[in-house]
Amino acid sequence: MVIKYNEYNLLFQHPFTISKGTKTHQPTFVAELEFFGIKGYGEAPAISYYNISVQKMIEDLERKKQFVEKFAFSDPERYWHYLHHLFPMNPFLVCALDMAAWDLYGKLKGKSLRILWNLDDSKIPVTDYTIGIDTIEKMVEKMKEKPWPVYKIKVGVPNDVAMVRELRKHTDAIFRVDVNEGWTLEEALEKIPLLKDLGVELVEQPLAKENWDGMKVLFAASLLPLFADESCVAEADVEKCTGYFHGINIKLTKCSGITPARRMIAQAKALNMKVMIGCMNESSIGTAAIGQLAPLVDYVDMDGPLLLAEDIATGVGFDFGKICYNDLPGLGVNVNPL
16 A cells, blocks of 8 residues: 645635634645555545644654555455554544545445445435625625525524525525534524524534533424534434434544444434535545435535635536536546646
């Protein structure tokens, strides 16, 4: 096994704002695993509020690069367990390497991951398109730029209901709102009934991730399904969310890759919870990995490449929210040379 990597700072089409802040670029780490001439690719974007930078991923990898490369590769699940113990404090790096291993494995087998996993392509939800926080006029403009069947609207600011109300005047599309921990319990209890009347389908992470007492109250009272994001990072968090959330949003980067994400999906379904696979503004590399898992889940948020002004791979396509697959093996992407 030979590993190469590169870092990128991908420009957004528009400044991207959530309740936690604004960014104009998305730093991301891309790994390449080569095994007997076959190359697999994986990605992990850096997210400031999780305190794992691209530089941190590179430093950790460089310290143990020889151990990553000497592993006798046979299947991705064994490799993930090895990586998980090698980098116990860096799930982002493990995600990139795990994703690359799955891409490599699919290429060695000559099949896409969906086919290897015997998934049903007829049961794939459409992806939403995210409208970041901005002036109301700019948010309307962004929405009109991209007619779409489902919008995820970033909220968690004082005038957020007014934002959604104005957006509703311009479309009949399904709305979802993502609060990113931006509300108090009192705000959530007040705003959720108003948002339901505006045709909102679900609410993502309404309260601070540690506010379990508040979530217990909100879970009992909410007129809309509540989905955990920041409250559900890794496998151990899935069961914790029962009785507090109606569903979970799994992020490959946070949970450390495709391998644990598949287990989290199965666990959530066994607990009668709905499942969303979400993005963290990945390029087409990380987005393709989400797409391979899409037949397993109820909701998909994989609009990363649509929000970026530049990309580093091709292969992921969309037709008015519908995911367009190709016949390429593994993740199904062609990656620019590292």
